[in-house]
Amino acid sequence: MMKSACIILLLFFTNLKSHVVYSRIDDLIDNITNCFRTGNSKELSFYLSSTVSLSLLEESNTYSKNQAEILLHNFFDRHTFRSGKILHRMETNASNRYAVVELISSTEKFRVSLSLKNFNSKFLITDIRIDVVK
Template sequence: MKKLLIVLVVLLGGIISAFALSANSHEDNSVAGPFEDVVGAIKQGDVSGLSRYLDNNVEINIGGKANSYSKAQAEIILKDFFSKNQVKSFELVHQGGETSRFGIGNLATSGGNYRLSFFLQKKGGSMVLNELRFESK
């Protein structure tokens, strides 16, 4: 009887531990979202990562030249920018919002330093990137 009780306690402890580990790993996976994905894509100069979130129309301002572009045009503009300006680092210095999110950071590239602002807006059931501003420092 004593052996059976010990076996049950060990099995129950193992099940509880496995459940706790599973719950913790699930929480870690749910931390990343569109905002974090966009920050990661900026840090890598990854236009494909950014394009996943581009709205159908995106306002892009590079060095004071602003225009509204279709998603396809925005991808071309961003590919051109990041091909001429390889990312060295991106430091997010300010962020905010809940249903709409924004981030402001310092982008260091091979072609110069920029203050980068981006805006994500809830549209339907997802977040879309609808504005990017690259201001020369």
Template sequence: MKKLLIVLMVLLGGIISAFALAARSEEMLVAGPFEDVVGAIKQGDVNSLSRYLDNNVEINISGKANAYSKAQAEIILKDFFSKNQVKSFELVHQGGEASKFGIGNLSTSGGNYRLSFFLQKKGGSMVLNELRFENK
């Protein structure tokens, strides 16, 4: 009887562990806005990035800051990434709950930048409302 109880406990523990691992793996497969933005930056993909742009976006490139409409922001970002082909982007810090931010090192053909971006919850979705490209 004792052996049967031990076997049942081990099997139950294994099943619970398998379900927990499967749930966590599924959670990791589902990318959210933050992960999508990081992926778009790594690719220099403005079209993917623009899906998350807010109606008004603050962009700061090497100390030149301004607030732009979504359409203007797309043009500014396309210009930046066409002149600065992305070599790599390494996310070094991230945080936030309702709002999220990321800070990373962007290496491009035109130089290296410290890139920070901010996502804010707005109407049930996350929008990108600030991008900063600071020369390193």
């Protein structure tokens, strides 16, 4: 009887732990999406890795975290978004995450593809691709 109760408790806490991990990941993607939607490059920079591959409307290069923040800040200055939503997220790999976000301004729609990598138990953005949806 005692052994069964211990097994049930172990299964419960294992399930609870995995749920908490997924919730934090969901919060991460939601927080990043909110940074894009609100145009907050300063807060978004907390989620950037030390170098970021950034493809921003036909221009692509690898930038330092600070350079990427400035480029994103300039992009946000030119575009004010009415809404932003997550179109797709892939979180099945323990070391990588991927998300696709749609941003809508008053005149244009953008598709933002994000790749995140696990650095010492913290997921950081390594790749950003922003394209106009035609």
